[in-house]
Amino acid sequence: EVQLVESGGGLVQPGGSLRLSCAASGFNFDDYAMHWVRQVPGKGLEWVSGISWNSGSLRFADSVMGRFTISRDNAKKSLFLQMRSLRPEDMALYYCVKDLGRDITLVTMHHWGQGTRVIVSS
């Protein structure tokens, strides 16, 4: 069974930093692209960032470009999102998502974690 468990969320002041982690199990982690998708409670879904199976391709939404970094450690079956210069509009539930394929093309969000909450407030 595919399991994706996010951690690292919490309360941070505007301008601060946070690093989210996702521990994966139940599948060959290094065979799949991975993504972060966020959702403001009661609102819709926004794709944030994606990384290919071998970290060769990275993509970011314009809203986080230059502030967020995505990385993965295939040996540890883990995905990360380093978030800097956080803004109130970054406040959301952040989901770790497994893609259907290896590359970040034709992105299909196959399995989702339960999310970790990020609160940006002074």
Added chain:
Amino acid sequence: DIQMTQSPSSLSASVGDRVTITCRASQSISTYLNWYQQKPGKAPTFLIYAASNVQSGVPSRFSGSGSGTDFTLTISSLQPEDFATYYCQQSHSPPWTFGPGTKVDIQ
């Protein structure tokens, strides 16, 4: 960026009803369209990929169709566990965008 719209934004239906949700893309995306279901307090789950291919394990009452800019998700006979919010997502080009969602609730 490709903008996705959905209609209606919400609907009320009864168990056994046939339900159709429409998704429209701001430009042609061929059949690069996925559908997800989200129940309150839960993460989304994957239903349909490439417009009409139902994910393994998803009940056969769910179906999808369309190409180009116009797509539909149909639930042939609504069941109690289908009351949820449904999102479409284009997989054609980055940034991969979602529709705003259609909430299906009990009439």
